[in-house]
Structure formats: structure tokens, C-alpha cells
Amino acid sequence: xxxxxxxxxxxxxxxxxxxxxxxxxxxxxxxxxxxxxxxxxxxxxxxxxxxxxxxxxxxxxxxxxxxxxxxxxxxxxxxxxxxxxxxxxxxxxxxxxxxxxxxxxxxxx
Amino acid sequence: xxxxxxxxxxxxxxxxxxxxxxxxxxxxxxxxxxxxxxxxxxxxxxxxxxxxxxxxxxxxxxxxxxxxxxxxxxxxxxxxxxxxxxxxxxxxxxxxxxxxxxxxxxxxxxxxxxxxxxxxxxxxxxxxxxxxxxxxxxxxxxxxxxxxxxxxxxxxxxxxxxxxxxxxxxxxxxxxxxxxxxxxxxxxxxxxxxxxxxxxxxxxxxxxxxxxxxxxxxxxxxxxxxxxxxxxxxxxxxxxxxxxxxxxxxxxxxxxxxxxxxxxxxxxxxxxxxxxxxxxxxxxxxxxxxxxxxxxxxxxxxxxxxxxxxxxxxxxxxxxxxxxxxxxxxxxxxxxxxxxxxxxxxxxxxxxxxxxxxxxxxxxxxxxxxx
Numbered sequence: 032x033x034x035x036x037x038x039x040x041x042x043x044x045x046x047x048x049x050x051x052x053x054x055x056x057x058x059x060x061x062x063x064x065x066x067x068x069x070x071x072x073x074x075x076x077x078x079x080x081x082x083x084x085x086x087x088x089x090x091x092x093x094x095x096x097x098x099x100x101x102x103x104x105x106x107x108x109x110x111x112x113x114x115x116x117x118x119x120x121x122x123x124x125x126x127x128x129x130x131x132x133x134x135x136x137x138x139x140x
Numbered sequence: 141x142x143x144x145x146x147x148x149x150x151x152x153x154x155x156x157x158x159x160x161x162x163x164x165x166x167x168x169x170x171x172x173x174x175x176x177x178x179x180x181x182x183x184x185x186x187x188x189x190x191x192x193x194x195x196x197x198x199x200x201x202x203x204x205x206x207x208x209x210x211x212x213x214x215x216x217x218x219x220x221x222x223x224x225x226x227x228x229x230x231x232x233x234x235x236x237x238x239x240x241x242x243x244x245x246x247x248x249x250x251x252x253x254x255x256x257x258x259x260x261x262x263x264x265x266x267x268x269x270x271x272x273x274x275x276x277x278x279x280x281x282x283x284x285x286x287x288x289x290x291x292x293x294x295x296x297x298x299x300x301x302x303x304x305x306x307x308x309x310x311x312x313x314x315x316x317x318x319x320x321x322x323x324x325x326x327x328x329x330x331x332x333x334x335x336x337x338x339x340x341x342x343x344x345x346x347x348x349x350x351x352x353x354x355x356x357x358x359x360x361x362x363x364x365x366x367x368x369x370x371x372x373x374x375x376x377x378x379x380x381x382x383x384x385x386x387x388x389x390x391x392x393x394x395x396x397x398x399x400x401x402x403x404x405x406x407x408x409x410x411x412x413x414x415x416x417x418x419x420x421x422x423x424x425x426x427x428x429x430x431x432x433x434x435x436x437x438x439x440x441x442x443x444x445x446x447x448x449x450x451x452x453x454x455x456x457x458x459x460x461x462x463x464x465x466x467x468x469x470x471x472x473x474x475x476x477x478x479x480x481x482x483x484x485x486x487x488x489x490x491x492x493x494x495x496x497x498x499x500x501x502x503x504x505x506x507x508x509x510x511x
Contacts, residue, residue: 051175051200055216085216089200093220101199135199 390439476502
């Protein structure tokens with residue numbers, strides 16, 4: 032089933048990564064992840080890193096879990112970067128209708 | 141037929157250049173890891189197909205890549221460089237204590253006899269070791285914690301451990317160098333360390349006999365005579381004949397003794413190469429002339445090598461890890477510039493040719509002599 036949490040308490044979440052991390056993880060488009068409910072930023076990132084271990088440390092610190100300075104988290108037209116990692120994500124992300132966006136800060140050079 | 145493989149790290153990716161023993165026709169592969177800073181790529185002396193690369197970015201942090209087929213394909217391996225024990229502090233630029241913070245891997249040094257063992261020199265300065273081909277990294281905390289660590293300060297490029305020399309004759313002996321702390325030696329495989337900076341004089345340090353605080357830019361050693369070390373310091377080219385116990389200046393008749401890289405001829409332990417740079421405030425060659433200087437006397441007497449190098453309007457720099465030598469019968473010398481050129485000399489420096497000329501700024505150059 033897609034969209035809503037299934038009977039085992041898992042949700043199918045879509046995650047969009049910046050280009051450099053798609054290359055590193057060798058993926059083309061968005062990632063679909065089975066995430067335990069309640070769906071939070073922490074549970075999404077843990078599921079992402081479990082499926083793609085080469086991404087550990089590239090989005091958040093491996094030991095502290097702190098977001099890297101030039102990374103932002105967006106969803107449903109909101110900047111969630113400063114939200115608590117265990118706060119529930121918007122229902123549309125948990126339902127799989129909106130992606131969770133991991134974004135690299137803009138910079139030149 | 142023997143050949144060479146040149147491993148080039150740049151601000152925007154890695155490149156692998158190959159040629160046969162004549163070294164006159166080059167194949168260029170890359171960019172590998174495009175868009176990422178590649179501080180260093182180095183091959184294992186024990187397995188020429190095993191390469192390690194340090195890939196990093198301000199956005200996404202540190203990645204270590206490993207190749208088991210000479211750079212054709214790569215796999216990311218471990219990137220957890222967590223300092224061991226109490227993190228402690230070093231001095232910040234303003235003299236206040238500053239916690240150790242990992243920034244990136246500057247230098248990777250594979251062990252001489254085991255392709256799965258590799259050392260990593262990192263910023264903020266520390267030494268790590270992997271025994272499983274880069275999957276897991278363990279700090280050797282005796283260096284950072286030997287006593288003088290709280291007084292170390294970063295240089296302008298960060299507080300980096302940039303040089304790792306493994307002594308092929310004395311088991312367990314390792315030399316490292318840190319900007320701006322100095323040179324250090326371990327005689328027990330990295331468990332304990334001592335500063336080896338006696339004889340260095342640095343104008344930025346009020347105490348002329350300071351044990352640490354020296355901005356050592358690079359160390360070099362010839363494997364047949366590992367107790368002789370050569371050093372390019374911020375200012376001054378130095379030499380030690382006793383494994384770092386004491387140093388003497390060998391700048392001699394160089395036009396300037398500021399610079400970054402230093403290396404030794406593969407077959408002549410008294411033949412040394414440097415690239416003089418105008419000054420610490422002018423990081424480009426004197427008079428806009430790119431000149432490698434060679435000493436055949438272990439220092440003091442130097443000759444400019446200019447054939448094939450630009451002798452006007454040249455304002456590039458050559459960074460500390462951007463010079464290397466091959467081990468073919470006629471020793472090849474290689475260096476890369478911040479202008480994106482990689483120059484090669486198949487005749488020990490007598491003549492030079494750009495083997496690639498429009499890369500991103502070159503951070504590092506290593507050479508493998510292929511069998």
C-alpha cells in the first residue's frame with residue numbers, strides 16, 4: 032500500500048536529495064523509504080541512512096545528529112530546518128503525497 | 141612495459157593521468173567526484189590498484205573513496221572521524237581556547253606493506269588509522285594529547301595535519317607535520333609522540349627555541365636514508381640528519397625560501413626539489429617566473445629549472461601536497477598549480493611539459509610507478 036501508514040505502522044515517504052548526494056548514493060530521482068510512524072525528521076533520516084549508508088555524515092553529524100550548517104530541510108512549502116528532530120512531519124509527507132526536501136544552501140564558486 | 145599513473149586532486153574533482161614509461165603521451169580520466177574538493181588521492185605501495193581519495197565539501201562534509209582497480213571504479217567507505225576521548229582545546233587565532241572540530245582529511249598515507257592499512261591526517265590536526273581498507277577509522281590520540289596540543293594554533297589554511305611519512309627502515313617510526321604546530325615523531329607506531337623542531341626559527345614566534353608553533357609546510361624523505369629529512373617551512377628550507385632531532389637551514393642561494401612543496405629524487409637521496417614562492421603575502425613565483433629549484437648537494441646550492449616552464453606573467457602557486465616523483469630509471473618529477481596545470485619532467489627536472497593545463501586549482505599530485 033502507498034500513501035498512508037500501513038497496519039504494521041510504516042509509512043512510505045518520498046525524499047528528494049541534492050544532486051551531489053544523489054550522485055554519491057547512485058540514485059536518479061526521489062527516494063521512497065519505509066519509515067516507522069510517527070514520521071519525524073529523525074526517523075526519515077535514519078531510514079535514509081540505513082538504506083544508503085554512504086550518506087551518513089553528509090546531511091547531519093554522525094555522532095550528534097546535528098544538521099550540517101549548509102543543509103536545509105523543506106516540506107509543504109515550509110522550512111523545517113529549525114524544527115525539533117522528533118516533531119511529527121506534516122501529514123502530507125507521512126502520506127507520501129508531498130516529498131521531504133533535503134536542500135543544499137545556495138552558494139557560488 | 142612499465143608506466144606511470146598520476147593522481148591529481150583539485151578543487152572540483154579528481155583526475156587520473158596515465159602514460160607509458162616514455163611519459164610523452166598522456167591519457168586523462170576525470171573528473172571523478174566532480175564538484176567536490178579532492179584534497180588528496182594516493183595509491184598503496186603494496187597494491188598498485190588500491191587507491192584512496194579524500195572527497196569533501198563545505199555542504200556535505202567528508203567522504204572517503206576507495207578504488208580497487210586503479211581508479212576505474214570507486215566505492216565510498218567510512219567517513220566517521222571522531223576524536224577519541226576528551227576532545228580538548230587548541231588555541232584559536234585570537235589566543236582563546238577552541239574545541240577540536242573535524243573539518244576534512246588533508247592527506248591519506250597507505251601503509252608500506254598492507255593495502256588495507258591507511259593513515260589519515262586531518263583538520264583540526266589529528267592522525268587516524270584504518271585497518272580495514274578505510275571502512276572504520278580510529279584516532280591515534282597520543283599525537284593530539286602528547287602535551288603541547290592546547291598551545292597549537294591554526295595557520296591561515298586551518299590547523300591541518302598535512303604530512304605523514306612512514307619510515308621503511310625503523311619499524312613503528314612515523315613522522316607527521318602540522319600547520320602551525322611543527323614536526324612530530326613517533327617510534328611506537330603512533331602511540332606516543334614527541335615534537336622534533338629543534339633548530340627551527342620562526343619570526344612569528346617570540347621564543348626562538350619554541351618547541352612547537354612552527355608553520356611546517358612539508359616534509360620529505362628518501363626511503364633509502366630515512367633519518368635524513370628535508371623540510372619546507374613557511375620561510376626556510378631545512379634539513380635534519382638525525383631523524384628530526386635537530387635541523388639546519390639549507391636555503392642557501394635560493395631566490396626566496398618561502399614555499400610549500402619539497403621532494404626528493406627517487407634514486408639520488410641528495411637531490412632535492414622546491415618551488416620558491418615570493419613571500420607569505422605574495423603566493424606566486426618571484427618575477428612571474430615559474431621555476432623549480434634543484435639541489436644535487438642535499439641543499440645550500442640550488443639551480444633553477446626553467447625549460448618548458450612559463451618565464452613571464454605566471455602567478456600561480458604550488459601547494460604543499462602537489463609535487464611527487466616517479467621511480468622510473470630516469471626519475472620523473474611532477475607538480476600541479478593553482479592555475480590548473482600539471483607539469484611533468486621525465487628527465488629529473490631538466491625539461492618540463494604541461495601534461496594537462498586547464499584543470500581546476502590543483503590541491504595534490506601523487507605518482508604511482510606501475511609494473
